[in-house]
Amino acid sequence: MASGLLLSALTVPAVVAAPAASAAMPTVPDSLPLFPEVTENPQITVTREDGTPVTGETPVHRGDVLLVHGNGFSPEANRGGFVMPVPPGTANGVYVLYSGFGETWRPSEGAPGEARTHPHDQLAWVLPDDSLAALPTAPVDMRTPIAREAQRMEDDGTFTARLTVDPPAETPGDRFGVYVYPAAGSVNAAEEIYVPVPFSTGPGPNTPAPASPDLVLDADLVARAAEAAQGGLKGRDGAVVLDDGRVGFTADGSVGSTERYRGTVHATARFSLVDVALRDPWIETRADGTRVLTAEVSDSWNSATDAMRRVDLGPAGALI
Incomplete structure (x- = not known):
């Protein structure tokens, strides 16, 4: 399971935001x-x-x-x-x-x-x-x-x-x-x-094709942190949030020695003030034969998909 994957990539901002967001917010009469x-x-x-x-x-x-x-x-x-x-x-x-x-x-x-x-x-x-x-x-x-x-x-x-x-x-x-x-x-x-x-609920002419959880990663800790911050996990464009605290990404073919998957998962807090995204994970086989899971990850705690970079998340065998 990839608890380390999304924990390191997404959780820290949501955990920081959780205490403030979970408190009752004061209001001013209109x-x-x-x-x-x-x-x-x-x-x-x-x-x-x-x-x-x-x-x-x-x-x-x-x-x-x-x-x-x-x-x-x-x-x-x-x-x-x-x-x-x-x-x-x-x-x-x-x-x-x-x-x-x-x-x-x-x-x-x-x-x-x-x-x-x-x-x-x-x-x-x-x-x-x-x-x-x-x-x-x-x-x-x-x-x-x-x-x-x-x-x-x-x-x-x-x-x-x-x-x-x-x-x-x-x-x-x-x-x-x-x-x-x-x-x-x-x-x-x-x-x-x-x-x-x-x-x-039936498909229409503009309904996106359903996501297929071909690559499944654990995100339970991230989901709980986001919910505590009155936000949540959301899957888009080929990613789906599963009922058991995991997220799935849709297979997107292979290029050379790289298995590609598509989809974006957002971890958010209330008002989307925190929005950290992980997009398009790949399994790359390096020259020495090791298989590494990589993905595009937000540059900061609220940049969402505006600014991302591809990073190594760890050995594929330990995360999948």
Whole structure:
């Protein structure tokens, strides 16, 4: 088993983040008198990329792309909420996502965060440019990871958020559709919107081919550390997270004496503030006959796939 593999490559940042992320995060009321009053009439419409309206009659499939067009939102709203990552007094914007929630999901009605559980890297965080620029870069860089999921809210309160339909295997409920609600712990009933769009579990024209666990590595310690940091492990592009704490990668042929596998595993913490990735492991046979497991690994604790380098992870026989 390759417990040493992902432990050395991914675990340290998640373990460091775990104590802080697991504590209850303080919040600031959005109704503080020092915040500006806003007038808004938020509305959304949902279309395909070609402009075809999406209705509640036609199901979507994994891999389909939806465009969520918002208007009537206020870029001045939602200045309370969590004290991080967005500084209090700065507009938090809204989350836009496709998933399945239960009947009771609205923050303004007291629904807990668990009712809206959704991976941060699979949503659009729509916020004004000034809010993104206000995110701190030191002592902890919160701007870089959030910029990966950020999409722009214009000064007039309009936006077009691009979503790829990819709900997690387990969703909080079975009412599938597009959800919009205030980001980062803000509470604003006017911006809580649900548009029903049914989901088909069958493959569609844009559904990626399923990953095949041809190379299986142990990741139990990493998974537990990431979950403690209110994040998790995610497999993409040929990688799959298995139920027994292992991760699998899909065979991608051989080049010379190198067996190649494809796929990316991300270990994340809350808000994706930690995002360390391991991509495309290979088994290389060296000139002396030794077989070494290598992979591309993130350069830093929040660089994800933005900056990676291939490193030796150890003898293949000891890790597989």
